[in-house]
Amino acid sequence: MPKQKSELSITKRVLLDYIKFRSNNGFTFYESNEYIANALDLTTGSAKVFVNDLIRDGYLYKETDKQGRRILSLTDKEHKPLFEDMRNIDKKVLKLERDGALNENKYLQEQLIYTEGRVNNLVSEKADLILTNEELTRKVKELEERIVKLENRTTKLENIFYKNGISQEKLEEIIQENEKKD
Numbered sequence: 496m497p498k499q500k501s502e503l504s505i506t507k508r509v510l511l512d513y514i515k516f517r518s519n520n521g522f523t524f525y526e527s528n529e530y531i532a533n534a535l536d537l538t539t540g541s542a543k544v545f546v547n548d549l550i551r552d553g554y555l556y557k558e559t560d561k562q563g564r565r566i567l568s569l570t571d572k573e574h575k576p577l578f579e580d581m582r583n584i585d586k587k588v589l590k591l592e593r594d595g596a597l598n599e600n601k602y603l604q605e606q607l608i609y610t611e612g613r614v615n616n617l618v619s620e621k622a623d624l625i626l627t628n629e630e631l632t633r634k635v636k637e638l639e640e641r642i643v644k645l646e647n648r649t650t651k652l653e654n655i656f657y658k659n660g661i662s663q664e665k666l667e668e669i670i671q672e673n674e675k676k677d
Contacts, residue, residue: 502552503554503575506535506541507548508575509535509577510531510545510546510549511554511569511574511576512576512577513534513535514555514567514569515576518568518569523560523566524566524567524568525564526567528543529542530588531546533591533592552572553572554569554570554572554574555568555569555570556568556569556570
C-alpha cells in the first residue's frame with residue numbers, strides 16, 4: 496500500500512467515503528459541517544478540521560456555487576475506502592432529524608398548552624377587573640349623587656337658620672359644640 500493511503504485516519508477515510516457515496520450519480524455535495532458531524536458522530540469542530548485537512552492534503556476540492564453554498568467534491572487523489580455501502584449513514588441522519596423534530600413538536604405542544612392556560616387566566620382576570628371597575632364606577636357615581644344631595648340639603652338648612660335669625664358665627668358655634676359631644 497502506498498504511504499499516502501495509510502496516512503489518512505479512519506475518520507477521514509469514512510468522511511471521504513461518505514462524500515463519494517453522497518455525490519455518486521452526479522449529485523452535488525452541499526452538506527454543512529454540522530450535517531457531516533451528525534452523520535458521522537463527530538463534533539461540528541472536528542468535522543470542520545477533517546474537511547479542511549482533506550482539502551489541504553488534496554483529497555477534497557472546495558468551491559462555492561452562485562447561491563454562496565459550499566460544494567465539496569473528491570479529487571483524483573486515491574484513498575483506500577472503508578465501506579462500499581454508506582446508505583445507513585443517511586438513514587441515521589434522517590432518524591436524528593426526525594427525532595429532533597418530534598422532540599421540538601412535543602416541546603411546542605407543551606408550550607401551547609401552557610400559553611393557552613395563561614391566556615385563559617388573563618382573560619378571566621380581565622373580566623374580573625372589568626366587573627370591579629364597573630362596580631367602582633357605579634359606587635363613585637352613587638357617592639357623587641349623595642354628595643350633591645347633601646350639599647343641597649346643607650345649603651337649604653343654612654338658609655333656614657339664616658331666615659330664623661341665626662348668624663353664620665352662631666351656626667359654627669353650634670356645629671363645634673355638637674362635634675365635641677360626639
